[in-house]
Amino acid sequence: MCAYVLVAEDDEKQAALIRRYLELEGHTVTVVHDGQAAMDEVFRQPPDLLLLDWMLPGVDGTTVCRRVRGEGDLPVLMLTARSTEDDLLRGLELGADDYVTKPFSPRELMARVRTLLRRARPSGLSGQRALRVGPLVVDPARHEVTCRDRPVTCTPGEFRILQAMAAAPGRVFSRRQLLECTEGYDRASTERAVDMHILNLRRKVETDPSAPELLLTVFGLGYKLTGGRRGA
Template identity: 80%
Template sequence: MCAHVLVAEDDEKQAALIRGYLEHDGHTVTVVYDGQSAMDQALREPPDLLVLDWMLPGVDGLEVCRRVRDEGGLPVLMLTARSTEDDLLRGLDLGADDYMTKPYSPRELMARVRTLLRRTQPSVPDDPRVLRAGPLLVDPDRHEVACRDRPVPCTPGEFRILEAMAAAPGRVFSRRELLECTQGYDRASTERAIDVHIVNLRRKIETDPRAPEILLTVFGVGYKLTGGRRGT
């Protein structure tokens, strides 16, 4: 189960650790370091899960939790050094779905994340014909692409590129290999035209095409699909 997770943690080393574990599980991750940024990001582009530190600078985690839960049903996993029963109840009363006290095991954190996502994300039939790469879904039978539950219109050439790459997420494809995927669908395509296809696809599937998180460049080699590790 791959999701978009927003991490609000002011400790940069801790935030990097959480990001690494989440991305290893195939999730797309956005990290912010203060409460106002957490609220702005959560309301602008609601994630599937918010991992929220209590002691954020500016607006604290409790206020962030209250605001985002007032706006909708965003699941929240609260992280805090506070460990009294009163603190736990305050966080849960404001809408946190789960609560972890620092220091915690990263493996336990990931187990809690998986549990929350299973509980809050709608179940999707397990169709082995549907290809998944992070938040990207490619359905070869229906000739459909979706990203973060939104349909993505594609030209035939773009679809063939995504279909090939989604069948092997993480594998690097050369321009020549991607060119072969478009043969018969894009007669005018050249290796240079593959770069144009990639630019157009990033406009359609990336939150910020200038800082892609799904369709990445491997310099000197080609391109790959990933579950969320930031690239260029």
């Protein structure tokens, strides 16, 4: 699966290494070395994937991620020397889809790139019908979500979670089950990442995120999707 990948990395040697491995897999690559250049390039020629260093000069990676995410569903893979769970959750809160900690294995990086591109370009979905749960509609064929007839911008991980829950409205999903839906957050301590995805989704689909009616918490078990006051 060949794609156009934008790499925002201020370490020129690291950027050159990443470019080489991406090009070996057939991707077209543009490299920039600061945050403002990354945003300019995203809006000039939107890539299929953004590899974004956390620490960039000028505009840092977290700011770039937040601004880019506010404009669409571009997959974002964070490159970071920070490895604590709090750092991961902060990245997810900003809208990153996955992260790789430095120093990283090029093989691991390419595996995560393939995973994100595969999720962003789902295949074999043309025959799947749209899933409606109350005011929420998840369309796997078009990879679109609407709520109350308004488009909802989701990260690939958020979309996978909504798709799974919309296919079984009222079913309680554990954090582990929802984690598996994202096909990328497979580290032992990242079930908390599901809570962050749900929090982000509530901000997008609930009338009042502090009093959710669609994405409900089932204490001690996990989460379920309902149709709200109007029913499923």
